[in-house]
Amino acid sequence: MRAMVYRGPYKVRVEEKDVPAIEHPNDAIVRVALAAICGSDLHLYHGMMPDTRVGTTFGHEFIGVVEQVGPSVERLKVGDRVMVPFNISCGSCYFCSRGLLSNCHNVNPNATAVGGIYAYSHTCGGYDGGQAEYVRVPFADVGPTLIPDWMDDEDAVLLTDAVATGYFGAQLGDIGEGDTVVVLGAGPVGLFAARSAWFMGAARVVVVDQLEYRLEKARTFAYAETVNFAEVDDVVVQLKRTTSGLGADVVIDAVGAEADGNLIQHVTGAKLKLQGGSPVALNWAIDGVRKGGHRLGHGGLRPDLQRREVRRRREQGADPADEPGTCQATVAAALRARAGRLPHAERHRHLRVPLEHIADGYHIFSAKLDDCIKVLVEPGEG
Amino acid sequence: MSEQIPVYTAAAPPVPSPAELRARIPGWGVDLDPADRPAYPRERPEETGAHWQLPERQPETSPRERSVEHEMLPPVFGTTAPLHGLSGAVRRLSYRRCSEARAAHWLLLIAADRVDAVESHLRSLATARPDNPVTETGVRTELTQGGLAARRDSSRSDPRHRWSDPFIVAGPWVLGGAAAVLGLRRLVRGRRR
Numbered sequence: 205m206r207a208m209v210y211r212g213p214y215k216v217r218v219e220e221k222d223v224p225a226i227e228h229p230n231d232a233i234v235r236v237a238l239a240a241i242c243g244s245d246l247h248l249y250h251g252m253m254p255d256t257r258v259g260t261t262f263g264h265e266f267i268g269v270v271e272q273v274g275p276s277v278e279r280l281k282v283g284d285r286v287m288v289p290f291n292i293s294c295g296s297c298y299f300c301s302r303g304l305l306s307n308c309h310n311v312n313p314n315a316t317a318v319g320g321i322y323a324y325s326h327t328c329g330g331y332d333g334g335q336a337e338y339v340r341v342p343f344a345d346v347g348p349t350l351i352p353d354w355m356d357d358e359d360a361v362l363l364t365d366a367v368a369t370g371y372f373g374a375q376l377g378d379i380g381e382g383d384t385v386v387v388l389g390a391g392p393v394g395l396f397a398a399r400s401a402w403f404m405g406a407a408r409v410v411v412v413d414q415l416e417y418r419l420e421k422a423r424t425f426a427y428a429e430t431v432n433f434a435e436v437d438d439v440v441v442q443l444k445r446t447t448s449g450l451g452a453d454v455v456i457d458a459v460g461a462e463a464d465g466n467l468i469q470h471v472t473g474a475k476l477k478l479q480g481g482s483p484v485a486l487n488w489a490i491d492g493v494r495k496g497g498h499r500l501g502h503g504g505l506r507p508d509l510q511r512r513e514v515r516r517r518r519e520q521g522a523d524p525a526d527e528p529g530t531c532q533a534t535v536a537a538a539l540r541a542r543a544g545r546l547p548h549a550e551r552h553r554h555l556r557v558p559l560e561h562i563a564d565g566y567h568i569f570s571a572k573l574d575d576c577i578k579v580l581v582e583p584g585e586g
Numbered sequence: 587m588s589e590q591i592p593v594y595t596a597a598a599p600p601v602p603s604p605a606e607l608r609a610r611i612p613g614w615g616v617d618l619d620p621a622d623r624p625a626y627p628r629e630r631p632e633e634t635g636a637h638w639q640l641p642e643r644q645p646e647t648s649p650r651e652r653s654v655e656h657e658m659l660p661p662v663f664g665t666t667a668p669l670h671g672l673s674g675a676v677r678r679l680s681y682r683r684c685s686e687a688r689a690a691h692w693l694l695l696i697a698a699d700r701v702d703a704v705e706s707h708l709r710s711l712a713t714a715r716p717d718n719p720v721t722e723t724g725v726r727t728e729l730t731q732g733g734l735a736a737r738r739d740s741s742r743s744d745p746r747h748r749w750s751d752p753f754i755v756a757g758p759w760v761l762g763g764a765a766a767v768l769g770l771r772r773l774v775r776g777r778r779r
Contacts, residue, residue: 211710212703215722228644228662251703254695255677257667258706276642279635294662295636302629310641313652313663317686320664326677327695330664342662345635375623381615382601403617407601414742427611434741448592448599467747475754477696567724572742573731 206583207261207336208562213251214570216563221261224332224340229276232344234286238357239334240265241562241579242290242365243391246570247461248325252473252480255314255326263581264290264322265365266334267357270344279345286348288341290365292320292329295346311342335562337583358554361580362392370396373456373502374404381405383453386443386492387428388485389503390418392578394458397502398426401454410446412439412488417575443492451494459485459503462570554578651681673702 209219224233242265248256270284280286293300294310299319311320312329320342323333332339341348351360370393379385385401387394390413401409411422412431419430429446436442444451463482464470472478485503493499555576557565565579592599607614617623641661648668652659669677676698684691710717720726727733737745 211717211722212706215717215719217718217722227665229642251699254692254699256699257673258702259667261666276637278637292662293634294641295634296638296641300634300636301631303632304629305634310660311662313650313656313660314681315653315686316655320662326664326667330666332664332666343636343641345637372624375626378620381604381618384599384601400617402607402611402614404623405604405615405618407607416741432741434743450593450599464744466743467750470744470747471750471754475751563722563724564727565724567727568731571728571733571736573727573733573736575736 205337206559207332208263208559208581210248210256210258210260210262212258214249214567216249216262216566218560218562221336223338226272226274227340228342229274230343230345231274232270232277232280232341232348233272234266234268234288234334234339234341234348235271236263236266236268236334236337236339236583237285238267238361239263239336239581239583240361240364240366241335241565241569241581243393243460243569244324246566247480248323249566249570250462250474250477252461252477253325253327257326257330260323260325260330261332261336261339262323263333263335263339264324265361266322266339267351267360267364268334268339270348271338273344277344280348284348285351287351287360287364288322288334288339288348289368290321290324291347292322292331292342293346294343300346305346335559335581335583337559358580362578366392366578367396369393369502370398370458371400373397373458373500374400376502377401377454377456377498377500379404379406379454382407384408384410384447384450385454385456386410386412386452386489387422387456387458388412388489389458389460390415390422390430391458391460393502394456395421395426395577397456397458398422398428401456402427406454410443410452412443415572418577421577439488440491443488447494452492452497453494454498454500455489455493456500457485457489457503461503463503554580556580556582559583651678653681653686654683655685671702671705673698673705676701 205221205223206218207221208216210216226233245262247253248262267287270280270282270286273280273282291306292311293305293308297309299307299309306319308319312318314326314329318328320329320331322331373393374397377385379401383406385406387398390411394411398409398411409426409428410431411419411426411428412433413419414432414434416432419432422428422430431439431442433439459482461480462474463485464474466484469482469484473480489499555565555568557579559581562581565581568574568576569579591597604615620626643661644663646659650659650663651669676694680691680694707717
């Protein structure tokens with residue numbers, strides 16, 4: 205089969221690989237119909253996630269058709285059209301049995317701090333992902349969800365991560381009626397978090413970014429007020445001023461690991477890979493939230509140096525919630541999409557690339573060319 | 587000065603009313619009740635589809651590295667890109683020696699990633715399909731997708747420090763090459779004497 209293959213930082217290509225095999229009785233093999241490049245795929249592409257191995261196929265946002273099922277699979281059959289949440293979960297461990305499906309303890313030998321995620325480095329279990337013609341889907345009875353007939357592929361693929369993660373970020377912020385919510389970062393997750401904040405009763409939603417085309421999307425798609433941090437002297441002062449000096453009730457940090465806002469960040473993070481995520485945004489979030497408010501770390505921090513800072517802040521009581529995204533919200537998000545509560549894909553600007561041109565898609569997304577907000581990958585017929 | 591200064595008195599900053607928001611924002615307040623939100627309350631049992639207490643174990647066809655924090659190899663794991671070469675040795679060391687709380691664990695893995703990239707690049711030179719820095723980086727899209735305009739006509743701040751890239755990217759190679767040349771020259775001169 206043809207599959208995207210990581211060749212080292214900033215380098216990917218399409219190679220012939222073996223079609224994945226059933227390795228566990230509850231595995232399924234899914235023929236990929238549509239995949240997406242996630243902002244967090246860029247963390248891998250830029251070489252920022254520890255233990256990202258050459259030869260890995262990326263892609264944790266994908267949908268497809270069940271091609272083969274293992275002997276213990278009960279809920280899926282060949283031919284089913286499914287969306288596959290980005291988390292891999294056994295459904296029965298200590299964490300899964302308490303609803304914490306993104307923290308499954310039975311799927312990731314490489315770390316106990318995180319569960320399994322498709323193609324998100326060996327730190328998240330060492331699975332291949334869906335930017336390929338076929339993908340192995342472990343625990344087929346737990347993760348995949350049938351795609352309703354009325355839902356198109358583009359909406360479905362966004363539900364596997366971006367929409368659900370954005371919604372879940374807003375939910376973890378414990379937003380209440382009348383709250384002022386600030387979202388740092390206007391990528392897909394930030395935009396969906398901002399949009400979702402209104403559902404939970406926010407009275408004001410403010411999105412902070414530096415890319416004007418993304419701020420425009422925040423205004424038109426997420427109905428948010430916007431702050432271009434490149435055009436203000438001090439973001440925190442700006443946020444305090446717009447909230448009468450109080451600060452926001454909820455701040456959601458949706459800034460990715462490759463934050464690149466200043467020279468020191470650029471050198472130590474984007475180039476030397478000594479940190480992932482933005483300490484600048486982290487401090488904006490901590491200082492921009494009102495005393496006693498909720499700050500949510502939803503952006504990509506890398507589990508090394510910066511985690512210490514997060515832990516330190518948490519010990520000081522500044523971090524009530526720092527949790528990764530989860531697949532829990534996927535099904536509910538699908539239902540909300542049907543009810544018109546969640547946005548439909550056509551309202552975004554998505555670049556579609558065939559699998560053969562995936563290197564172009566990565567560069568366009570990474571370099572933020574052509575006002576790109578999301579890249580979809582079509583495996584096609586080859 | 588008003589007697590009702592927000593924050594310095596009990597007054598809250600002014601915000602739009604629910605009626606105003608409901609009229610302006612599609613779907614405003616539909617999930618106002620936390621109980622209507624997915625995954626509420628947190629840490630509650632739910633039906634997951636699992637029909638086992640402990641999943642069957644996936645066969646371990648070759649030795650699989652694991653975190654020292656794991657009591658056993660978890661039942662299911664990924665099998666792509668197994669450990670190999672010098673990068674594999676560094677990764678193995680990291681997994682065997684360091685818990686996830688130690689920065690050394692993560693920094694060793696990051697270092698191994700760089701070694702892996704160099705190893706793979708060198709290996710590719712011995713194949714019929716060596717790495718192609720033009721097609722594999724997608725850099726041609728800078729010309730076709732408005733690379734210049736994206737930076738020139740934008741408020742983005744990253745182009746301001748792009749001047750440093752050649753030094754950061756090429757610097758280690760230049761310094762390494764210079765060190766190798768100097769070392770080689772010293773070796774040759776030493777032998778001549």
